[in-house]
Amino acid sequence: EQIIVKDFADKLRKNPNEIIMKLIQMGIMAAINQEIDFEAANKIALEYEIEIHKKEEERVEEVDVYIAKDEAKDLRSRPPVVTVMGHVDHGKTSLLDAIRKTKVTEREAGGITQHIGASEVEIDKKKIVFLDTPGHEAFTAMRARGAKVTDIAILVVAADDGVMPQTIEAINHAKAAKVPVIVAINKIDKPGANPDRVKQELADHGMIIEEYGGEVIAVPVSALKGENIDNLLEMILLVAEMEELKANPNREAIGVVIEAKLDKGRGPVATVLIQNGTLRVGDSVVVGNTSGRVRAMINDKSRNVSVAKPSTAIEITGLSEVPDAGDQLLAVDDDRTARDIVANRINRIKEAQLKASQKISLDALYQQMQDGQIKELNIILKADVHGSVEAVKQSLQKLSNDKVIIRPIHGGVGAITETDVMLAAASNAIIIGFNVRPTTHASALAKKEDVDIRTYRIIYNALEDIEAAMTGMLDPEY
Numbered sequence: 001e002q003i004i005v006k007d008f009a010d011k012l013r014k015n016p017n018e019i020i021m022k023l024i025q026m027g028i029m030a031a032i033n034q035e036i037d038f039e040a041a042n043k044i045a046l047e048y049e050i051e052i053h054k055k056e057e058e059r060v061e062e063v064d065v066y067i068a069k070d071e072a073k074d075l076r077s078r079p080p081v082v083t084v085m086g087h088v089d090h091g092k093t094s095l096l097d098a099i100r101k102t103k104v105t106e107r108e109a110g111g112i113t114q115h116i117g118a119s120e121v122e123i124d125k126k127k128i129v130f131l132d133t134p135g136h137e138a139f140t141a142m143r144a145r146g147a148k149v150t151d152i153a154i155l156v157v158a159a160d161d162g163v164m165p166q167t168i169e170a171i172n173h174a175k176a177a178k179v180p181v182i183v184a185i186n187k188i189d190k191p192g193a194n195p196d197r198v199k200q201e202l203a204d205h206g207m208i209i210e211e212y213g214g215e216v217i218a219v220p221v222s223a224l225k226g227e228n229i230d231n232l233l234e235m236i237l238l239v240a241e242m243e244e245l246k247a248n249p250n251r252e253a254i255g256v257v258i259e260a261k262l263d264k265g266r267g268p269v270a271t272v273l274i275q276n277g278t279l280r281v282g283d284s285v286v287v288g289n290t291s292g293r294v295r296a297m298i299n300d301k302s303r304n305v306s307v308a309k310p311s312t313a314i315e316i317t318g319l320s321e322v323p324d325a326g327d328q329l330l331a332v333d334d335d336r337t338a339r340d341i342v343a344n345r346i347n348r349i350k351e352a353q354l355k356a357s358q359k360i361s362l363d364a365l366y367q368q369m370q371d372g373q374i375k376e377l378n379i380i381l382k383a384d385v386h387g388s389v390e391a392v393k394q395s396l397q398k399l400s401n402d403k404v405i406i407r408p409i410h411g412g413v414g415a416i417t418e419t420d421v422m423l424a425a426a427s428n429a430i431i432i433g434f435n436v437r438p439t440t441h442a443s444a445l446a447k448k449e450d451v452d453i454r455t456y457r458i459i460y461n462a463l464e465d466i467e468a469a470m471t472g473m474l475d476p477e478y
């Protein structure tokens with residue numbers, strides 16, 4: 001197990017020179033493009049308190065950046081990050097507005113606040129961060145990308161409408177994400193409001209409210225009248241306390257992109273939730289497949305800040321491109337390290353795309369076998385008589401060896417048609433014809449779809465070609 005110094009430095013998010021210095025101290029003279037063994041790499045990683053592992057043989061996706069684990073002694077409690085979910089029109093937006101209003105001072109309310117996709121409120125000197133994107137679409141989209149951003153979900157249910165399809169969806173999403181739920185029974189000011197019915201319906205879906213002997217906290221509120229909002233916020237803090245949310249503020253930042261866009265004046269801007277560590281203006285960062293240096297940070301009150309601690313949402317500028325929501329942000333040692341990591345990621349994506357789009361062909365068969373891209377060769381057979389199809393099928397199957405299995409997936413009598421080409425394209429097969437030719441349309445389609453069609457007069461020649469292709473001895477077609 002060897003690793004090139006430069007790659008190793010990237011993974012540790014350290015400057016290669018620093019790694020080289022450490023190697024020299026260990027008596028190892030290695031240049032930036034030379035390989036070092038696992039033992040040496042491990043010693044250095046340990047100095048940084050980073051755990052590294054030997055790459056498992058079969059691991060397809062390789063982690064390109066090692067993230068050091070925090071020690072318990074470094075962890076401090078952090079504010080909860082909350083998402084509001086619920087059925088359409090049950091009052092998600094109104095609730096977020098009401099929450100903001102109760103806590104925002106008059107002066108701030110009067111000013112022009114730029115919407116950054118998240119807002120912070122403070123009660124009893126304790127912070128709560130609300131993600132403004134209401135609804136579970138954002139929530140699930142992020143989760144699908146492997147990002148867990150929410151600590152607590154507020155499920156808004158209108159007291160006059162009760163549990164509806166999207167309420168149930170939200171319950172299921174929160175359950176799947178193992179996120180604790182607080183129910184806000186909204187619109188209690190309405191004449192038709194029936195909070196008890198809501199509680200009963202929630203129980204029917206496995207959400208048992210405290211007063212019914214369960215564990216779920218429900219708070220009756222009116223977003224419109226601003227009623228009982230304080231109580232809801234206190235419940236959020238209570239649940240947060242039970243969750244013992246912690247992070248290490250004294251480490252390089254790790255965050256996740258909540259939303260991002262291209263701003264005419266400021267270039268790419270991204271709202272990032274800092275999940276661990278502290279982000280500072282001037283930090284070099286990798287964000288998904290882009291990188292940059294944090295030029296400025298704006299908080300939810302539209303103020304410039306220079307430091308963002310765990311559970312802070314800030315809008316950052318300075319990235320070279322617009323990242324995607326759900327992308328991870330990692331602060332690294334310097335710009336160069338950031339650029340190298342991104343270059344590696346992009347290369348890997350390109351390679352994967354190339355592999356995915358590369359259609360099978362006899363000419364490239366040997367190479368594709370060597371690359372481990374294919375383990376079987378699918379063949380569609382067309383011939384002028386039925387007897388030939390059967391004969392060739394059997395001879396072909398006998399050509400299979402331990403490297404590649406020859407699999408005739410379809411055989412028929414008559415010209416090679418568009419349907420044959422479509423089937424070949426869909427199943428990554430090549431087409432072999434005996435004493436038949438492709439129709440004009442089939443030829444054109446094959447060209448477009450990159451399907452390899454071979455025609456022969458003698459069966460023996462076909463078998464010979466395939467055998468040659470399997471051993472890399474096929475002469476390329478002109």
Ligand code: GDP
Binds near residue numbers: 086095134
């Ligand atoms: P969302 O689709 O869940 O974001 O719901 P909205 O916040 O847009 O609210 C939908 C409608 O319900 C709006 O007309 C709100 O004014 C109204 N609404 C929201 N909360 C309350 C409430 O507490 N009481 C009453 N009476 N109406 C409310």
